[in-house]
Amino acid sequence: MKQILSRSTVLAVILFAAQLSSIGQASAVEERNVRAGMVFLAGDALQGRGSGTQYERITAEYVGSQFMQFGLEPAGEIGFDGNAGFVQTVNVSRAVIAGNPTISFGSTSLTHGGEMVVLRTNSAKASGPLQRISIGGKPNPGAAAFLTVNETDEPRAVQQAMQGLAAAGASIVIVPENAQWRQSWPTFAARRLGFRVVPSATPSVLVVVSKTAADELARATEGTEIKFQGSLDPAATTQTWNAIGKISGSDPATASELVVLSSHLDHLGVRENAPGEDKIFNGADDDASGTVAVMELARVLAAGKRPKRTVYFVCYGSEEAGGYGSGHFVNNLPFPKEKLIANLQWEMIGRPDAKVGADELWLTGYERSNLGPELVRRGAKLVADPHPSENFFQRSDNYTLARQGIIAHTISSFGLHTDYHRASDELRTIDFSHMTRSINSMIKPIVWLLNSDFKPQWVEGKRP
Ligand SMILES: [Zn+2]
CATH class of the missing domain: 3.40.630.10 (Zn peptidases)
Structure with missing residues (x-):
């Protein structure tokens, strides 16, 4: 059904519309x-x-x-x-890590792309005392946190937990591999590791290690010094x-x-x-x-x-x-x-x-x-x-x-x-x-x- 409007209604509608546009809406x-x-x-x-x-x-x-x-x-x-x-x-200003950095503790040395892969780093060097921790735990400032995870934990959730530990002050965060990490191992290994240079940033490194390396870390004494080391190309x-x-x-x-x-x-x-x-x-x-x-x-x-x-x-x-x-x-x-x-x-x-x-x-x-x-x-x-x-x-x-x-x-x-x-x-x-x-x-x-x-x-x- 059509509605027929009187002339005065039409005029009122036009005036109202003009008012609307004058307030800019x-x-x-x-x-x-x-x-x-x-x-x-x-x-x-x-x-x-x-x-x-x-x-x-x-x-x-x-x-x-x-x-x-x-x-x-x-x-x-x-x-x-x-x-x-x-x-x-x-x-x-971006820096790139030349070659493959390493993680070392005691007499063990792990190389990026071999026994471990680096997910993210903002520094060429980092170190800290080993601290075993589970999801939800609080890291000591500057610790090398070794995070206990389950075989079935989603890599994305694990990575978030790792980022959380880094944000809470851990200098290195390490997790053991699972099947899903292993699948992406070659992709992580092939990546060039780079980061934005922020002069005041405290080092934080996220690392996944192989089963063998994880077993070694599990046996290492709490507090053992863990060292991350790489060399830098000049910042570009x-x-x-x-x-x-x-x-x-x-x-x-x-x-x-x-x-x-x-x-x-x-x-x-x-x-x-x-x-x-x-x-x-x-x-x-x-x-x-x-x-x-x-x-x-x-x-x-x-x-x-x-x-x-x-x-x-x-x-x-x-x-x-x-x-x-x-x-x-x-x-x-x-x-x-x-x-x-x-x-x-x-x-x-x-x-x-x-x-x-x-x-x-x-x-x-x-x-x-x-x-x-x-x-x-x-x-x-x-x-x-x-x-x-x-x-x-x-x-x-x-x-x-x-x-x-x-x-x-x-x-x-x-x-x-x-x-x-x-x-x-x-x-x-x-x-x-x-x-x-x-x-x-x-x-x-x-x-x-x-x-x-x-x-x-x-x-x-x-x-x-
Ligand atoms: Zn987007």
């Missing part, structure tokens, strides 16, 4: 813009936006150029005309690029309070040894989709009424290589850290997640702060991450900020599809209409946050 993300951004970022021309490559730089320049077009204020380095631009160049400085723009808050009382909307613009680039014909890792979902979300939010917010609080739009370089772009950003914030009230990172919203309701997005670490629940009260279709065992809260740039105490979460709808970190994460798998609806669904809640005086807090005991 009428504009919405358009699917053609989502598509346009995705086609460029995830097309083969950008060669997978490899971390620290010229393609990553072109990506950052493109995002920055878009920010400029939308009318954001620049927050990057000085450009060609002596004015601030929209790109920030970050120097990354590489670069990565962030795109940054902002809208300064309109209210003098609250303009100093900030919200950061972010994504990572890099992906894995071209991998010649990838299986199959296709060597380009386009990263359409990861994280061209999040970068388009940040760009489209910038477009819409810049076209609307200036919010009371200041909002930064930041697309980081080199997330995939270790979070270098976000690391630099958070360590060189262009404003006082305590003024940054929240960060929402966008990651992998290219397809819906069957584990949550239609058009719902999930927020990593939902239960850790009151930000998610408050955004939901303002209309956001956000739910808790339905894949808690994946620890996604720790797996994106938000964590770099969260570790510094900033309320920082990631928004996603990643349904654990099998194209993750494969060459097949391509445009043809993207659901543009889902993306458009997803970004649109967050505009109102974000505009509310930017105009409110709500300051999110960690839930007691849940701060990372």
Whole structure:
């Protein structure tokens, strides 16, 4: 049944619509813009936006150029005309371990690729007294923790436990192999071991040892000195690029309070040894989709009424290589850290997640702060991450900020599809209409946050 409107009703509707647009909330993300951004970022021309490559730089320049077009204020380095631009160049000093490092204790020496494999190191040298420990145990500061695990424990869970021990102060963390580790032994053995040079970092090394070596460690006296040793190639400085723009808050009382909307613009680039014909890792979902979300939010917010609080739009370089772009950003914030009230990172919203309701997005670490629940009260279709065992809260740039105490979460709808970190994460798998609806669904809640005086807090005991 049609409804026939009187002329005065029509006039009232027009006036109401005009009022809506004058308060700046009428504009919405358009699917053609989502598509346009995705086609460029995830097309083969950008060669997978490899971390620290010229393609990553072109990506950052493109995002920055878009920010400029939308009318954001620049927050990057000085450009060609002596004015601030929209790109920030970050120097990354990386060291590479030459040859195969060793672990030694008593008269035993284990070599990387032989009796042990190094999963991760941030130093060429580390040492500490042997301490046997089980999952959940507390390491002594500087200990070489030998972690007891079960044959059936998932490598990912074990690796998380290892990282936990390293973060808690162990200098070396050792686990015995199981069948699954043994399977990936050649892959770990073939890897070049490198790390970002951070002058003040305390050494931490994660190692898997063979059954034979584990038996020896089991027999060794508690407190035996364990030594990790490798030699370094000279550190090489590489670069990565962030795109940054902002809208300064309109209210003098609250303009100093900030919200950061972010994504990572890099992906894995071209991998010649990838299986199959296709060597380009386009990263359409990861994280061209999040970068388009940040760009489209910038477009819409810049076209609307200036919010009371200041909002930064930041697309980081080199997330995939270790979070270098976000690391630099958070360590060189262009404003006082305590003024940054929240960060929402966008990651992998290219397809819906069957584990949550239609058009719902999930927020990593939902239960850790009151930000998610408050955004939901303002209309956001956000739910808790339905894949808690994946620890996604720790797996994106938000964590770099969260570790510094900033309320920082990631928004996603990643349904654990099998194209993750494969060459097949391509445009043809993207659901543009889902993306458009997803970004649109967050505009109102974000505009509310930017105009409110709500300051999110960690839930007691849940701060990372
Ligand atoms: Zn990602």
